[in-house]
Amino acid sequence: MSLLPVLAVLLSAQVATSDLYARRVSNRWLVCVAVLATGALLWSWMTGAAFPGMHLLGLLVGLLSLLPFYAIGWMGAGDVKYFAVLGLLLGASALLPIWIVASLLAGLHATVVVLAPGLRASLPLRAQLLQARVREHWQTGPAAQRLQALRQGRTGIPYAAYLAAATLGYLLWQGRGAAP
Template identity: 55%
Template sequence: MTLLGLLAIGLCLRIAISDLYARRVPNAWLLGTSALAMVALLAGQFIGPPAAWMPHLLGALLGLVALLPFYAIGWMGAGDVKFFAVIGLLLGMHALLPVWIIASLAAGAHAVAVLACARLPLVLPTPLQLQWERSHRYWRNRPSVQRMQGARQGRQGIPYAAYMGIAAIGWVLWTVHGGSP
């Protein structure tokens, strides 16, 4: 596994946890990882055989440009766009399409589950509706859930960055264990 692959796994784990918990993609982590990646790419030119750096730079640019329209129309947060660009920098442009497809399928499944759960009480018999409401109220009043809601500060939506992170980790592991990049 390469240094960039290890950096990608570390960043993706951190971002997935942050996005699931607080619906945030911290800029400091993105900037720090990008700086380390640039140092690794530069050092790769002088240590051993020269490493290919152009696919990584093109990956960053393509990752940014590909998701920027979704941010512009309000369908995606800026953190998701920046994170996709950093994934492109770390893994190269060839990883972007598989990561995007897998993350989009996971986000679509998430959206379907959210819509189904919102409508489920309407089709349940009355006793089950009451039980659903009691369990939902119990869940919302849990201290850990209230802390999580406080950390989100009203941010809602699908944790797309978490799904991109999980897909990117899968890509790294797949390429390490025999898949071709």
């Protein structure tokens, strides 16, 4: 497997973990991976490979395509930056399938969030009481307290985690190993 897909897998694992746990995407990881990818692409180009235009286009398309969602407050800046770095790593052609799958997963998540209160209300009274006790026990426990402290009030759908899952699925589906 070449370096860029390996970097995409490593970055995706880190981003998914961080986004699910703390609703954050680390700028340090993004910058480090982008610098490594840029160096690898430049080295490849200098040693006779084709100009990495699709990777640079992927960076630009990844940034510009999600920037409006950040501007209107529907998405965090980390999600946008992560998508741009994915474009740099995998090229512009990888972004559409990754975006579609991630958006479908996020839409499913949102649907469950919207429908959950109605589904709870349709449960038998005993099940509702049990669910309320379990939820209260969880929310007052130390794990939930640490999670809330790490999130610092950030809520929402972990879109970067869904982008990461879609990226891993894309790489598995493509069998990316030969192309940089």
